[in-house]
Amino acid sequence: MPGSNQITIGGIPLEIVVTAKEAKRVYVRRQVPSQESDPTIPKTMRWTYSGPIGRSYEDGDGLGHDHGTLDTHEDGLLTSQGAVTALTVSGSDPIASGSAALGALVLGSRALGGGTSASAPGTITHIAEHQRRLWLARGNFLTQVNPSGWTVERTHNVSAVIRGMAEWFGKLRLGLGPTKAIQTITGVTTSGATLADTQVSGADTNGSEMRVINDRLWWVRANDSTDDNKLRFTQDDFTSQSTGFRVGDKGVPRLRLEW
Numbered sequence: 001m002p003g004s005n006q007i008t009i010g011g012i013p014l015e016i017v018v019t020a021k022e023a024k025r026v027y028v029r030r031q032v033p034s035q036e037s038d039p040t041i042p043k044t045m046r047w048t049y050s051g052p053i054g055r056s057y058e059d060g061d062g063l064g065h066d067h068g069t070l071d072t073h074e075d076g077l078l079t080s081q082g083a084v085t086a087l088t089v090s091g092s093d094p095i096a097s098g099s100a101a102l103g104a105l106v107l108g109s110r111a112l113g114g115g116t117s118a119s120a121p122g123t124i125t126h127i128a129e130h131q132r133r134l135w136l137a138r139g140n141f142l143t144q145v146n147p148s149g150w151t152v153e154r155t156h157n158v159s160a161v162i163r164g165m166a167e168w169f170g171k172l173r174l175g176l177g178p179t180k181a182i183q184t185i186t187g188v189t190t191s192g193a194t195l196a197d198t199q200v201s202g203a204d205t206n207g208s209e210m211r212v213i214n215d216r217l218w219w220v221r222a223n224d225s226t227d228d229n230k231l232r233f234t235q236d237d238f239t240s241q242s243t244g245f246r247v248g249d250k251g252v253p254r255l256r257l258e259w
Helices: none
Strands: 006-009 012-015 126-130 133-138 141-146 151-157 164-168 171-175 177-181 183-189 192-197 210-213 216-223 228-234
Touching: 126 164, 126 171, 151 192, 164 210, 164 216, 171 216
Parallel strands: none
Antiparallel strands: 006 012, 126 133, 133 141, 141 151, 164 171, 171 183, 183 192, 210 216, 216 228
């Protein structure tokens, strides 16, 4: 029990101090701001279901989830997962030599007509869409796929490993490294595509990784011999290009573009 000069608030006895003879016993209630960390303050959180896949935890950036049957690749868009189509792309890999029959193809792992495989195909590193077709970069091989029937129309053997791929001014561009001209696909048919060296003012322009950012096509002009990474861009159909300027650390060749 509290004494005659005490009052209990929240189970805590408090002493009432009398400052004058006629003073009355009073207490004052007032609100004070709470701390941000106060767990009793109601908070509002917004969770985004789209975006990167594979997350299954909750944090300040959003509520993640397992992939399941949802496609969450695109920000702000949540759709049902599309059907999966298995496609074998090695059936039309070109050969290097021999009097090949049936259009210079390989059958399984053997080159027809006694020829040898042009180069060992690599894993798929780049995928691009151009002229209603999908283009798959597989080392030195560029495979042309028609998605209307999921058929391989042609596999091209280019002169170097494909290190970059981007569509620019309605044309697909391939970066083949510091010593090879960027290849431009200038024509597409059901039997293949036409590739041409990309030139600026009559001279080949070389590049590796490439990416379209805003109103420009950027590409890395990495020099394997000096490990010197140069970055260039163009704002037109390779009528002009910027002067190369070094980016990144010297000694780290083939710099990738990450945006």
